[in-house]
Amino acid sequence: xxxxxxxGMLTSGGDAPGMNAxxxxxxxxxxxxxxxxxxxxxxxxxxxxxxxxxFQTQNVSNIIQQGGTILKTAxxxxxxxxxxxxxxxxxxxxxxxxxxxxxxxxxxxxxARIFSQEFNIPVVGVPxxxxxxxxxxxxxxxxxxxxxxxxxxxxxxxxxxxxxxxxFFIEVMGRDAGFLALNSAVASGAEAAIIPEIQTEVDxxxxxxxxxxxxxxxxxxxxxxxxxxxxxxxxxAERLKKEHPEYDARVTILGHIQRxxxxxxxxxxxxxxxxxxxxxxxxxxxxxxxxxxxxDEVVYVPFNKAIKHEKDVNESxxxxxxxxxx
Ligand code: ATP
Numbered sequence: 001x002x003x004x005x006x007x008g009m010l011t012s013g014g015d016a017p018g019m020n021a022x023x024x025x026x027x028x029x030x031x032x033x034x035x036x037x038x039x040x041x042x043x044x045x046x047x048x049x050x051x052x053x054x055f056q057t058q059n060v061s062n063i064i065q066q067g068g069t070i071l072k073t074a075x076x077x078x079x080x081x082x083x084x085x086x087x088x089x090x091x092x093x094x095x096x097x098x099x100x101x102x103x104x105x106x107x108x109x110x111x112a113r114i115f116s117q118e119f120n121i122p123v124v125g126v127p128x129x130x131x132x133x134x135x136x137x138x139x140x141x142x143x144x145x146x147x148x149x150x151x152x153x154x155x156x157x158x159x160x161x162x163x164x165x166x167x168f169f170i171e172v173m174g175r176d177a178g179f180l181a182l183n184s185a186v187a188s189g190a191e192a193a194i195i196p197e198i199q200t201e202v203d204x205x206x207x208x209x210x211x212x213x214x215x216x217x218x219x220x221x222x223x224x225x226x227x228x229x230x231x232x233x234x235x236x237a238e239r240l241k242k243e244h245p246e247y248d249a250r251v252t253i254l255g256h257i258q259r260x261x262x263x264x265x266x267x268x269x270x271x272x273x274x275x276x277x278x279x280x281x282x283x284x285x286x287x288x289x290x291x292x293x294x295x296d297e298v299v300y301v302p303f304n305k306a307i308k309h310e311k312d313v314n315e316s317x318x319x320x321x322x323x324x325x326x
Contacts, residue, residue, distance in 0.1 A: 004122065004282045006036035008052070008097040011069040012043030012076075012111075013104040015259060016128040016142025018267035019069040024060035025275020026101050026126070031057055033279055038097055042072045043104070044079035044111060047088040052095055064268055067145075067260045069103075079111050082118075089119045098122075101278045105129035105140075106307060109290060113303035116288040124278045125290040125303060126271075130259055133177035135309035136301030137292025141274065144266040146173070146258045147184055153254055154188035154221060161219035161250075171233035171253040174225040178313045180258070181225035186317055191220045191325040194236055196227035197313050205236055209244055213325065273298060 009026050011019050023039075030037045039059070041051040053059075063070055078084030092100075099122040102112045109125045116123040127134045130146035150172050161168050170190075174180045178195025185193035191213050194204045213220060224233040231238070233251045240249055263271065270293065277291040277298045289300040 004035055004099045006038060006095075006097050007099045007101055007279075007282065008038045008040050008047070008092060008095070009055075009071070009101045009103070010040040010043050010047060011071045011073045011103045011128070012108040013073060013106075014129060015068050015073050016130050016140070017067040017145040017259070017261055018141035018263040018271040019103055019128050020060075020063040020066045021263055021268045021271035022103055022126050022128060022141055022275040023069065023071060024064055025272045026103075026278055027055050027060045028057055029276040029279040033283060035279065035282075038095055039071055042074040042076075043108075044076040044084075044088060045074045047091055048076070048078055048084055050091045050094070052091070064272075065262050067262055073104075079115075085115055085118060088115065089121070092119075092121065099124070099282050101126065101282075103128045103141075105131070106134065109303050110307050113288055113307065116303075122282055122285075122287040123303075124281045124286060125306070126274050126278050127290055127292060127306075130180065131174050131177050132179040133175065133311055134290070134292070134306055135311040136290060136294075136299065136306045138294055139270060141267055141271045142259075142263070143179065144270070145261060145264045146180060147187065148264055149258050149261055150180060150184040150223075150254060151187045153257065154184065154190065154223070157252055158188070158219070158221060161221055165218040167220045167222070167247055167249045169222050169224050169233040169237050169249055169251050171224050171226055171251070173254070173258050174227070176225075176227050176229070177311075178225045181223045182313055182317050182321075185223040185321055186324075188221070188223070189324070190223050190321070191217070192222045192321060193318065194222060194224045194230055195313065195318075196225055196229045198315065198318075199227070199229040204230075205239055211322075
């Protein structure tokens with residue numbers, strides 16, 4: 001049986017609150033098990049250029065509460081090419097790294113799967129994205145924090161909406177996934193959520209209007225997921241102006257405020273569990289998997305599955321929203 005002796009660890013794709021807590025967990029769980037840790041800076045880019053530093057336990061002190069990623073993150077086009085990945089592999093050989101732990105989302109795992117196959121190297125992924133759009137895990141690291149950030153922002157906008165008796169469309173992140181929109185709508189008592197998942201079957205804006213959604217209210221808040229399918233909050237507001245000029249809507253796009261900030265307790269616990277689970281996965285001789293949680297149990301999900309399948313939003317929450325917004 002081959003035991004991993006030295007891992008490389010990197011963060012890639014969009015940053016998410018809780019990445020640092022996961023970096024801490026990966027580092028400490030590895031050291032606890034007698035495995036060396038080499039931190040790779042700026043995602044796959046640093047793997048190609050060799051921006052690497054060996055981490056001891058104190059390198060991850062005092063970071064559990066910090067948003068962002070101390071390893072920095074970058075998008076790396078070179079890693080999409082065979083030559084780029086070959087350079088990355090040469091770095092691993094030079095550094096004596098015999099397995100990788102990658103923290104990121106869908107794209108990060110797509111690259112990881114190819115790399116693992118091409119060079120026969122074990123790679124384990126830790127799901128970090130505020131969008132929660134990864135199949136095979138109930139939650140991704142960063143999602144809970146982003147949800148709370150959105151809820152707090154919407155609470156503030158609600159004060160203005162109430163005072164001026166206005167309708168607001170508030171756009172939240174999600175990259176064609178409605179988890180943040182739907183759950184933040186319920187959590188902030190919004191009147192409705194417009195999510196990409198059901199756009200082809202239901203004209204959500206028209207349905208809202210037909211419901212007479214402002215009849216008994218002096219203000220209304222509708223959460224809109226960013227999406228090409230609806231055009232996001234701006235697209236929905238433009239449609240409203242054209243088709244129902246009797247309504248006067250304001251648009252707020254929350255933007256990058258949703259990605260930052262100190263992680264919630266829930267994200268810190270998830271990051272700690274999954275970071276430690278990534279090392280367990282390597283000790284269990286897993287080679288090309290994402291670690292996740294399903295029904296509060298840690299699971300290993302082959303990259304293939306995590307990447308290819310779509311995770312469904314819980315559409316019954318739309319009914320809850322409808323019932324509670326009368
Ligand atoms: P987020 O969900 O926050 O966007 P992500 O991991 O999906 O995170 P991407 O920008 O899609 O972020 O991917 C991160 C990096 O993974 C890319 O910059 C690239 O280096 C690598 N990558 C993505 N797709 C591939 C691929 N098909 N082949 C090789 N590498 C890839």
